[in-house]
Every structure is written in structure tokens, then in C-alpha cells.
Amino acid sequence: MAWLLNFILLYMVTGNQFLIWFCFICCTSIHLYSNYRAVKCLKLRTFNRTRFHLAIQQWFKQQFNDIQYSMLMSNNIDNINKIPKYLLMNQSFPHVIWVNESEPIIYKTDQPIIIMGCSLYKLPIEGQKLLPNLIQLCEKYNYILYCPNWEAVQQGNSIIPLTMYIVLFSESKPLDQLKAMLHVELIAFIVKYPFKTTLPHKVLEEIIKAKNYYEFLQSTLNLVNQLWNPFINSLQSNHDWNMDSFQFAADIWRLHRNE
Template structure:
């Protein structure tokens, strides 16, 4: 009798294979059936990639990480150039410089950075989840600006400290925005409740990149010291690479969650072609620079209460300023947030196309007539009727395309109102 294979074992979708064989003499032997070189690649995969890759992460993971690696390398190079400039500015190598002056400059730089971190988190912390792509790109642009200021600062001795403090504030904002959006992207990439593993392996990848950049910097710094033209040339080259890599990184991310930008694109495509676009198509079209979205305001409250008295939200319109404002009730939920923003996008679509001689669907005619007449109340009533008649089909179409409708990242704050069905409102709740 020959050897008998009792069990075959494989590591996920990789080519690492093992057979457990029973020999003629009753021994159990493990036979490695992996192709040549697989063990080495398996080692590096296990060190730098999440367990279960690629099934355990989103489809955009690899492309994003490649661009992220490139941008991290470029940022490390320019960061070293900036560090050298700051050290020169505080007096390293200058016999006339004092330890006290250098220490005070460093303390002021760190202190203003801490204050900047607190203020930025207070002002913008709640919007980082909703627009993670935009804030990620914003953080990297601001990081390049901070590096520019630090390289420039030693040339202006009289205002060196204010300049490095400004750079410190910029870098503190980068830390908050970059860290928060990295967490949001990690949550998107982790598909097996493995956020910790994805985050840890991302840290390992970044450490490896920084080590590679460190070796380059060891060779680069002696060559550029004292040569300002070469320093600025390298800064421009690596900054352009850094920005391009970051733009490519955020553009390749395909998120299934709903935010205002993606909702805007979906509603436009739906009303143009009666078709809900795919997740991939919408993400490719999503802008990654800041644009004006819905605004908050409060006008003609009594009229709004009459129109929306049975609804869990109020939606108002200011035609003169082109603003839409929404107030949510105490009992409103995720579905109500989506519906209110859907109605706002319908009004916005009709408003944008009103004078473009574009033929709109007949179901939008009441909204068109009201807007042409400047009738705000009529516009709100007609758009609410249209929303109520189409919202369920809209939700079902979204689900069929694979969109996640809970949670929705529409940047709703914590203010909530309460009104009775007869339109009477307790003023203390506003």
C-alpha cells in the first residue's frame, strides 16, 4: 500500500498548501505543497497585510495602500528638509545662539500647535466622518504648506518664531484631520470586523516606508546642506509627487456609505436618466475639494410648521440667497435625515436646471412652476409631495445597487426641535 493523504490544508486564498499524509509505517507526515518561493511571499504578506487578505479588506485596499506608500515616502523626504531648516533656524551650528532661545522657540511652537489642535477639533471634528476623502486631501495639502513655511522660516530671522508657530498649528491640524480620516478609511477597508488588524498592518507598512526614506535621507542630507536651490528643487519635486499620490489615493477609495456629495450625484443622475448610479461610478465622480452644501437658517417658521406638521423634519428655502435649511424633530432617525436631504437635492436639481432650457420629467412640473413664480411655499409643498411619492422607490434602488443606508453621513448636528401636529411649537426647544 502507498502513502495516504488524510487531510489537505490551505491558508485562505493564497497558494500556501499542506498535505497530512499517513505513511506505510503509521507515521503522520506534513508535506508542503506550496509553489517554490511561496513561503517567503507568505511571510511578507503575514507581516504587512491584514490576515485573510484580500478577502478581509475592501476591493480598493491594495490600490489605496500603494498610493499611500508613495505619498508617505515623499512626505518623509520633505519633512526631513523642513526639520533641518528648523534646526538651523533655532541656532544649531550658530555660536551666537543660546539654548534658552532655542528652547523657548520650541515650547512656543508646541504650545500653539496644541491650541490649534483643540480649536480645530472643536470647529470641525463632527464633519470629519462625513467628508473623510476631502479632509484627508486637505490635511496633506496643509502638511505641505507647513513644510514650506518651515523651510522658508530661517531666511526671516526677525519673524522666525511666529513662522514656526504657524507651521506648528498647521501640523497639529494635519494630525487631527489625518488621524480621524485614517480611522474612517480603516473602518471602510476592514470587512471582517478587523479594524485593529488593518490599522496595525497600515502602521507596519508606514514604518517600513519611513525606514526606506530614512536611508535616503542619510544619503541626501549631506548633499543638500547649505545648498538652498537644491533644497527647493527637491521640495517642489517631492511635494508634487506627494499631492498627486494623495489625490490618487482618495479618488480610488470606493465607499458605500452616503454623504451629501454622493447623494447629490445620485439624485442628479436619477432625475437625469431615471437610473441610480453604481457605487463605483458615484465615487469616481465625487469631488474631493470643498464645496458649499446645505445651510442652516430659520425663516417663515409658521409657514413651515403648516407644511411639515405631520413630518419629522422642517425644510425651508431661501431663493434670494440660494440656501436650503433643515431642522430635525426629536423623534427623527436616519431614514428621516436621508429623506430631508433627498428633498433638498430634488429642489436643488430643479433650481439648477430651471434656466438651462433642459427638459425635466413631467413629475417635476409642479416644482418647476412654483420656482418660476418665486413661490417658496408652493415649491416646498410640491417637492414634499414628490419626495413622499418617490422616497421608497429611491431607497429600494439604492439598496439594490449596494449602497449602505445606515448609517448616513449627512453631517446632522445634535440640535432637535419639537412641534405639535397642529403647528404649535414649544419655543423653549428651539
């Protein structure tokens, strides 16, 4: 049937430039749209960097909007040192369908540049100088995060591009990579939204007052640790997401503890 239609169509368009280009544009448009819809219909359950960025940024918005509203209602914004646990437990994680529908195909999201699994030699010189202290601070988390733009983050300045280096230990598991990505996205969220409109001042006070990168990293780790268990519980309550593996495009280099 297709063979017969091809011959009929060939006979119709021969010598007719307008009809040739009209058929070409119509068929190409239908083909591209069909492929676009086919991709958009996929429901991918495994996190890659873009899907995780979209999902976790939405989760942060839900969390911190509730926190801000609760503090406003209690007139106690500047006196709280920790995020209330009852607020952290109340938000569900964005659904697979919403994230897949939100994932762009043509354009890129505003996610930071992440160099995951980088070697020590790929770190900026400033980061390499801090390595002994950073290893001591981060070894129990099985990753080291270095953000060369940390002072701009601290001041709430817009950074383009925001770059993050993640060194993974040899014992690093998929959940360690997930925590590193949570850490990255938390810093990206702090950059994207003004401090006073998202979190109580006291929660961010350590980050704002950090005098060096070691203190900055320690303060952001403290905030990540507050969010980690509620984040995992929220993620596990949404049974559609795959928690066994992730597609974060990590390089194969790993840091051995005896190096």
C-alpha cells in the first residue's frame, strides 16, 4: 500500500515546485510533532540532572513557603534557629507525571553547572588548598562539594553560570550522590530566591556570616542535614520514583581515603 501511494504521490508532484515544498513542509512538521509528542508521553522514573532540578526546586518552594507562612502567623521569623519538623513532614514530593511534562526538550533549564566525580586536580587552585580541611569535614558524607562562587552566594548575588565541583569518595553510593545533588540544588535555590522571602533569618545566619569556605560548607551541610530525612521520606512516599539508581552523569574518578 505504501509503495502504491509513493508512486501516486511521485506522479502528482513531478514538475510542481509548490506542491513538492508544500508536501515536504507538511510531512516534516507532522513527523517532528509526532516525535515531540512521543518523547513527552514518556514517564521516566529515574532522576537525571534536569528532572531532579525541576522536582527538588519545586519541593523547596513548597517547603519554604509553608515555613515562611507559619513564621509570619506566629510573628517569630527572626528567632527560629531550626526548620520546624512538623512543617518538613507535610509536603509530598512532585509527581513523576508533572516532572516529565515540565522537562524541556528544546531549551535548557537554569540548573547549575555540576562537575560530579571530578578529580582533585580539576578543582580550582583555591579548592585544592582547602582539601585537607574539606576532606576531614566531608568524609562521612562520601562527597566533597566545592563552589568557587560561594561569596556571591553568601551575598545573595545572581551568578551565571553557577558552578559546582563534586569529588566522590570510593565508598560513595547512589544515595551519597543524591545527597550531593540535594546540596547543590539547595545552594542554587538560595541564589535564585532572596534570603528573607524564603527562610527565617536565623536558619541562614551561619551561611550569611561564614568567614571562609570551610564555614560556608559546614553551614550549608547543617541545612542539608535538616532537610535530608524529610526529603527521603517525602520521596519514598511517592512510590513512582526509582530510588535504586540515578542518571547524574558522574565521572568514574573516586577519592580513596588513603590518598
